[in-house]
Amino acid sequence: MNSIQSSAGLLEARGIKVLRGGFPVIDIPTLLVEHGRVISLIGPNGSGKSTLMLALASLLKLHQGSIFFHGQPIDSSAARAAYRKKLAMVFQEPLLFDATVFENVATGLKIRGMKQQEIDQTVEEQLARFGIGHLARRSARKLSGGEAQRTSLARAFAIRPEIIFLDEPFASLDPPSRDSLVDDLHAILRQTRTTAVIATHDRMEALRLSDILAVMFAGTIVQTGTPEEVMNRPADEQVAAFVGTETILSGTVAKTYDGTFAVCIAGTLLEAVGEVKKGEEVVCCIRPELVTISTDTPIGHSSARNTFTGTIVKISPLGLFYRVYLDCGFPLVAYVTTQSLKNLGLKDGTRVTASFKATAVHVIKK
Amino acid sequence: MDLIVEGIWKALLLLFTLDPEVLSITLLSLAVSGAATLISLVLGVSLGFAIALTEFRGKKFVISTINTGMGLPPVVVGLFVSIFLWRNGPFGFLGILYTPLAMVIAQTIIAAPLVMGITVAAIQHLPRNLRYQILALGATRLQMMRLLVREARLPLLAAVMAGFGGVISEVGASIMVGGNIKGYTRVLTTATVMETSRGNFDIAIALGIILLALCFIINAVLTYVQQRERPR
Numbered sequence: 001m002n003s004i005q006s007s008a009g010l011l012e013a014r015g016i017k018v019l020r021g022g023f024p025v026i027d028i029p030t031l032l033v034e035h036g037r038v039i040s041l042i043g044p045n046g047s048g049k050s051t052l053m054l055a056l057a058s059l060l061k062l063h064q065g066s067i068f069f070h071g072q073p074i075d076s077s078a079a080r081a082a083y084r085k086k087l088a089m090v091f092q093e094p095l096l097f098d099a100t101v102f103e104n105v106a107t108g109l110k111i112r113g114m115k116q117q118e119i120d121q122t123v124e125e126q127l128a129r130f131g132i133g134h135l136a137r138r139s140a141r142k143l144s145g146g147e148a149q150r151t152s153l154a155r156a157f158a159i160r161p162e163i164i165f166l167d168e169p170f171a172s173l174d175p176p177s178r179d180s181l182v183d184d185l186h187a188i189l190r191q192t193r194t195t196a197v198i199a200t201h202d203r204m205e206a207l208r209l210s211d212i213l214a215v216m217f218a219g220t221i222v223q224t225g226t227p228e229e230v231m232n233r234p235a236d237e238q239v240a241a242f243v244g245t246e247t248i249l250s251g252t253v254a255k256t257y258d259g260t261f262a263v264c265i266a267g268t269l270l271e272a273v274g275e276v277k278k279g280e281e282v283v284c285c286i287r288p289e290l291v292t293i294s295t296d297t298p299i300g301h302s303s304a305r306n307t308f309t310g311t312i313v314k315i316s317p318l319g320l321f322y323r324v325y326l327d328c329g330f331p332l333v334a335y336v337t338t339q340s341l342k343n344l345g346l347k348d349g350t351r352v353t354a355s356f357k358a359t360a361v362h363v364i365k366k
Numbered sequence: 367m368d369l370i371v372e373g374i375w376k377a378l379l380l381l382f383t384l385d386p387e388v389l390s391i392t393l394l395s396l397a398v399s400g401a402a403t404l405i406s407l408v409l410g411v412s413l414g415f416a417i418a419l420t421e422f423r424g425k426k427f428v429i430s431t432i433n434t435g436m437g438l439p440p441v442v443v444g445l446f447v448s449i450f451l452w453r454n455g456p457f458g459f460l461g462i463l464y465t466p467l468a469m470v471i472a473q474t475i476i477a478a479p480l481v482m483g484i485t486v487a488a489i490q491h492l493p494r495n496l497r498y499q500i501l502a503l504g505a506t507r508l509q510m511m512r513l514l515v516r517e518a519r520l521p522l523l524a525a526v527m528a529g530f531g532g533v534i535s536e537v538g539a540s541i542m543v544g545g546n547i548k549g550y551t552r553v554l555t556t557a558t559v560m561e562t563s564r565g566n567f568d569i570a571i572a573l574g575i576i577l578l579a580l581c582f583i584i585n586a587v588l589t590y591v592q593q594r595e596r597p598r
Binding site: 085 | 498505506509
């Protein structure tokens, strides 16, 4: 961060502080959101995600520091007004107006003084995009949670924002409507190439949607990186406790069989179950309790399809278990009981065999 | 019993013959209370918005003061407005005591806290993040106010009804600062009081019917506006 002129940064926060009752609730030395990227702020409840979102959208008074959009500081009321016309925001509650779905989606366009004909066309497009065209004339008060949040998203995307802020947009939805909306949003973000900042406490949601993860604790960002970096190499114990409960690996589908397939991860083939196409990009998640470790050398094939030899990188205590970080040519995390740890004499640098079944691999299509 | 039947009969006669005196009393009532409601609306809604939307020290105290003001006894208002407008009072030089203007002032003091109190409650009742949502849609402060008014239109119309209902039926302050002067400051309520004390029950009943009918018609219109255009 030496150069004043930042290259690909669409939005940048420098040294921002928000105080409440004299104490900083937000203290971010630097945050860069690159053009066309989706960044997720993840962290436990109360870590300041929502406040940071409001601050980034210049809806909150900063006590220190500035926000830059396209390299220009948002430091006057004119700059703020112009910036707010280019962003959109969706909250956990849909916050719809007491009007029809159509009128709700048209609100931002009316504020911008768009012609009725253009409004009609844009609204129709957005309603279709979010699969709520049939609800256009329905009162916003008579929608299900999923429909209401789709309306809120359509209203946000209708103004064709340069950047969109989504604050826990799926948190109050039931699992089926959440899954379908996450899928749709993922597709729409890709298609429109809209820069997005998403606040969520759901790691899987963040993983599914984002290019970059920023982990927040107590009002500050403790780690920023790709999902893989953050999940596999958490910066510290608290990040590890929040995100690092699974091994996350991205790879390409190398071969498909009947119902099973092999994923190539950093030159190693890993077997998993599911319907995918060859060449498809996927992310594999392996829960640590499903990984078994032994000090025997692998003989032939065990019942577990995936058997790898590796070295212990790090062991950290976790109550009744130990979390063991392995390097098998790719990073892998396993849980080992205190008893097993003693019996096997595991310590940093020990050569071990790790195995897990093909069904233990949870596959996410990118 | 005869008294009542005869009273109602004469009252209807007065109504249907459009007695000029009754008509002028009715129109003055409407004008004074209408003006007071309108001024209360401008004052109450704008101040109510300002109070609801800003954070400041003593906000709770201000709100409870307004809420107390919602139940201000009209005679007390009448007393203080009289003192202020009295010939030797601070605003005596204006010479407006015993004029319709003084009545408008007194009725505004009665209705404004009603409108303000309901406005504050209505705006505070809206979701906290709604303001952020509206600003994030690119709205100016004025556009935000308009959208919030639209969102709170049901309670705000209730505020209009409460304000108007409160002042058109009020008698204490009107008689004290207006003086019930025939053809000048005589309104429906003050006339009803006077005619009843004189034993002219027919006229009193006629005035009472008009007052009730007015309240009903105006509230019916406002209720219609309030319930209209609600998407189904």
